[in-house]
Amino acid sequence: MKILLVGEYNRTHYNLKKALNKLGHEALVIGTEDGFKKVDVDIEINNPFNSYLLKKTRSLIYRVFKIDLLSVYTKNKIKSNKHLLSNYDVVQYINESPFLIDRKGELAIFKLFNSWNKKSFLLSTGTDYISVSYAFDKKFRYSILTPLFEGKVSKKDFSPALNYLSKSHKTLHDYIVSKISGIISKDLDYHIPLLGHPKYLGMIPHAIDVDSLEYKKPVVKDKVVIFHGINTNNYYKKGNDIFDAALEIISKKHTDKVDIITVKDLPYKAYIESFNKAHILLDQVYAYDQGFNALEAMAKGIVVFTGAEKEWLEYYNVQEDTIAINALPDEVLIAEKLEWLINNPEVITEISLNARQFVEQHHNYINCAISYLDKWS
Structure with missing residues (x-):
């Protein structure tokens, strides 16, 4: 079986890739290096806008023209690697927003992968629409949003997590869920909010290269x-x-x-x-x-x-x-x-x-x- 693993947190997908290889399957990981963590991926989607000046330029162009330069860059890099990213039996996304670009860009990239390959699946790990909604509604006894509720941080400080509740992300979430074959969670923090979801396939614990x-x-x-x-x-x-x-x-x-x-x-x-x-x-x-x-x-x-x-x-x-x-x-x-x-x-x-x-x-x-x-x- 050929498996394309999209996005990376820690070594979640890379460990899975190594295990799949040992079992005789072909797997490839494409994603960022997860910020300062510098984790391993096969095809890296780097961020060329990290310097102060380029960050400001990207921000200005987005405010004026609603164009995310990193989104354009990411999409073009993925298109240039189409020959390496096509004809897979399974595509698995580590998150609804694996490349940390604007949601319109994430949606466009999802459509590319979906058109180039066969079945697709979504991992629930890290923040996503369902887990953040569950936490925001205070269904957990405590959650990653507890510091926000207690006034330790502002909504601006927590905007990366709260963006998963935005209208643009909800549009992305709904489209992805309508196209994927199923959702898999990684631990109980994601398993519990997904219980009863029509596309939930159950939990597979974090894969550790022991x-x-x-x-x-x-x-x-x-x-x-x-x-x-x-x-x-x-x-x-x-x-x-x-x-x-x-x-x-x-x-x-x-x-x-x-x-x-x-x-x-x-x-x-x-x-x-x-x-x-x-x-x-x-x-x-x-x-x-x-x-x-x-x-x-x-x-x-x-x-x-x-x-x-x-x-x-x-x-x-x-x-x-x-x-x-x-x-x-x-x-x-x-x-x-x-x-x-x-x-x-x-x-x-x-x-x-x-x-x-x-x-x-x-x-x-x-x-x-x-x-x-x-x-x-």
Whole structure:
């Protein structure tokens, strides 16, 4: 089977491509490098308008003529690669807006791919119309929009997410849904809003290349190492402010027992390498399930504070605080969990081993690829 994977977040599609190749299928990933993360793709759609002057030029031309220069550039680059992007059995989009251009341009590109290839499918991962609508209507107990509701950020700060509720995006969403063969979610944060949708095919967990991630049993000698990686654009959306407040409590109370490492906006490969010495990683607060970075850290044997809500416990039939630590939006509760681990380092070892086994069992990229092939068929 020939599969075209459109768009990339972290290594979601690239890991799937590697697994498909191992299973004897042909797959290609086209997309951006996911901003500063610099992830791997086969055909890169770069942004030539990154300099200050060109950004201003692009913005001015859009305001005056309603023409997005990056959209024009992206569409032309895709057209020039038509011979590499045609005659696939399956096209899968990582998002309704995989190239981060104006919605009219995204729609035009979707129509190109749809006319060049056979069946198409949509992944629900990252923000999209359905998940953002669900969060905006406050159907979750908490969500990525909670900082907006609490007044920590403005609507302008959250415009990238709120744009998925705009009229232009709703038009794009409706058209895509009318043409695709089905929608697949990546974790419970996207699975739950999709339940009951007529084109929903179910959830396939994040595909993790466990073969490339070496497990190391954590050994706590003098201090417990806590790692906090921050994407400044998503500081409040991921709950990094709450983690910072929890770390402030811990650093004052247990200065002699902890070593805290904080990094900001690292490229993907540097980020993965930078937490290798950590015993504990602080991932995100406003989630019900684990994302890609959390799972890779868990595979390496690191105890991760992330989404591990009761819905996740029930779905996988696991016990609380045995595989991942649920990071609730409360710095005192997070600090209490951190203190429990600091005072009981043997528990870190237990959770570490459980986390690796969990990723191997439920997130192995080969098994996930087999699930995709089944749903695509």
